[in-house]
Amino acid sequence: MDFNTFKKLVTEAAEEAGISEYELYYSTSESTDVGTFKHEINEFSSSVDGGVCFRCLSGGKMGYASTEALTAEEAREIVARAVENASVLESDEQQFLVAGGQTYKEIEDKSYDLPDTAELVKTALDVDAALYAADPLIIDGSQGGAGILAGRIAIYNSKGLDLSCENRAAYYIAAAVVSKDGEMSDSYEMKIGSFKDIDISEAVNKAVGDAKAMLGADVAPTGSYPVVFAPRAMSSLLSVYSTVFSSESAQKGLSRYAGKEGEKVASDIVTLTDDPFYKDSAMPRSFDAEGSPTYTKNVIENGVLKTLLYNLKTAAVAGVKTTGNASKAGYAASIGIRPFTFYFAPGDISEEELIKKAGNGVYITELGGLHAGANAVSGDFSLQSSGFMIEDGKKTDKAVKSFTVAGNFFDMLKQITALSDTVEKPRSSGSTAFCSPSVLVEGLSIAGK
């Protein structure tokens, strides 16, 4: 059955059970992806999934239950399960539902026609052909890919809230694998946006160029020197450490920023912003996962921690207003906290000048194993890296890989000595996108040979 029919049945079951405060959160997504191997479409997949999360206040506690099976039986079941789950909860933090009738910022309509299957197939094959044509070192396993993703979220509650939003996006991907003297190297580049008037050559050349550049890479020498994080590398580091700006982490003693609002936590030149309406965002949002209106805020402004990110529960604990950063890691998850598009504001020098400032050091293009080698509680990181040596103020073509960069995120924010004026498109990680210019950090440890 559809969501509206299911909603009606759940509402009836909730009222029968004497539940007066409840919410339904519905999320569904449809995607189609195609990929090539050796000039043919090798895999085609089309997926539909999604479900409903019911949560309700029972005895002052917020119980949750979710399902993907929208049936009459499940409608009664999730109400009963949510009440049962609430009955064993012990946390005494107050829980809230958002009342209807709030004002939400209008999102500029930037939607475009999604490509149909034939266009996806053609684009993937075009990318595949362009990859093979781009360089004689390209080998089988190089791949063109294309796809679409359309998602819808709806929140409905007993306090008159009834919101929904849709996000649709198309993408294509160039994955290059090159081989020389038995050594393989790979890289990929993805573009999100309309397929109208697309020029695939930029993505293809970038992927091929990046893969070739790492052929014959050496291991970086061990030592402590200036490190320049390229935008992609710093964005991925920021994605791991975004949780330290969560008020929930702070209140639970899992972030060093507890009680530090208003204090200096970074170099004067550092400003870190959360913008739900970021101009290049693939999924702008006017309401958060609780239904609160969202807005743009500086989390760090000129080195000072201005605010942590809040939802209704943590804001009540702190005695402040929510920052509209309630989130859900999937429809079935409990309410947490995340930024939307989270980015370091660009600085005022070019990347060349920034590298000149570094003098002798390492330019890191990629970081690996972030889920393992970076600890958000202690701030310590030790991460697999690849990039290029910087010598005499210039980025050389001496590629380096299989080394680690180690430091502490909290200390690192104070060791940032320059940010470039580079502005790149944000990179999505789950429901959040991250973005950064190139960043110069003094004195990080490199472990290599």
Place this chain on the structure above:
Amino acid sequence: MISREVCARVLSKAVSTGADYAEIFVERTVNHAINMISDKVDSINDSVVAGAGIRVFKGLRSVSASTVDTSVEGLLRCAEKAADALGQGTAQISVELRERLFGDIHPVKVVPASVPNSEKVRVLKDGYFAAREHSDCIKQVRGTLLDVDHNILIASTDGIYASDRQIRTRISISAVAEKNGETQTGFFGPGRRMGMEMFEHEVDAKQVGIIAAEQAEVMAGAGYCPAGVMPVAIGNGFGGVIFHEACGHSLEASSVAYGLSQFTGKLGQQIANPKVTALDDGTIPNAWGSINIDDEGTPARRNVLIENGILKTYMVDKFNGRRMGMEPTGSARRQSYAYTTTSRMTNTFIAEGPDSNDDIISSMEYGLFAKAMGGGSVNPATGEFNFAVNEGYLVRNGKICEPVRGASLVGKGSEVIMNIDMVGKKLDLGTGMCGASSGSIPTTVGEPLIRVSSITVGGR
């Protein structure tokens, strides 16, 4: 879940445009997790995952489609979508399904869904407060008791009509210790493919909390690990993640079939140190990564991947096996109906060897003993991998010395498995979740204590 007759109709629709293979995977999974933080039961995640995925192959092409609508009409629509995407054509094969019973080699005595929340909370609290009360320096603890009831049904034009019910239970405790303003974390999270009886004889919840708290306490007092290239001894159990990352992923057909593995074309060749024998065994009774049948309906198998350093087989699924000319090895796995199945690991470990633990440690003049490992990742094409050391100690003159924090290990898989030159006698297994294109799946890693003669240690 879905009758044989309906499956046959759906498969007939799926092959109607000329596919030479079709398969339907139907799922109903109940996930249940109780979470504690700040000494209180804080939240419960409770969700039902239900839907179906249909795949069709024609030669070396694969089409997959998934749906949440498992009514007969919904499944037929999904099959039609897959058939249409394959192209124009007429049916080439007929569908005959025969029910197969594989039996259950992983018996479950206490199905978690039949146990009330209050009883589960009691077990979780045993582990939670064992960590909380372990030492004054423990400032915060997080604990989760997770159970999963994963029901799958697979029918395919190979004639398979088979189902499995995979029940898993896991407790994980994460402790935060603070000493002199420095915070560090400790983690332990054992799980089994069994029910709540796991806590009767397999896993002591209190011990789980103590291990997590001890690790946090030791690491909070530790200095930074020095950087450099050195010999490293990696502890048994979750230490086996080194094989999982450095070698396991590169033996999956999903990379080998496309030449995107450092081990493509190396069957029968020496790829590892002769001390290394490694297996992927989905049949270990009640192990976390065990299955009765894989997600294509192939029975679980014990696959010897490497024997005395010689590469014996890859892990192969039906689709990639076509390109490789190899039979499936019981390795096809997917997180759920919404993901496309591919070859993955189950319980993967380095087998026991001849060396004593004392000999391994005393052989090291200066190096690192990585007692507990964290997660890692790998690029199968280049073999470059990384993984984190959660609890490490320096070794000097053959003796384990002070603890060190913030270490990670990086290297190239094909080189590191050649450098595993000592293998201990006592195998232990560790519980993990592995993420890849077909989603997040439960996998076991394992090994005895091993020595890697030379590897880059990331520290400062």
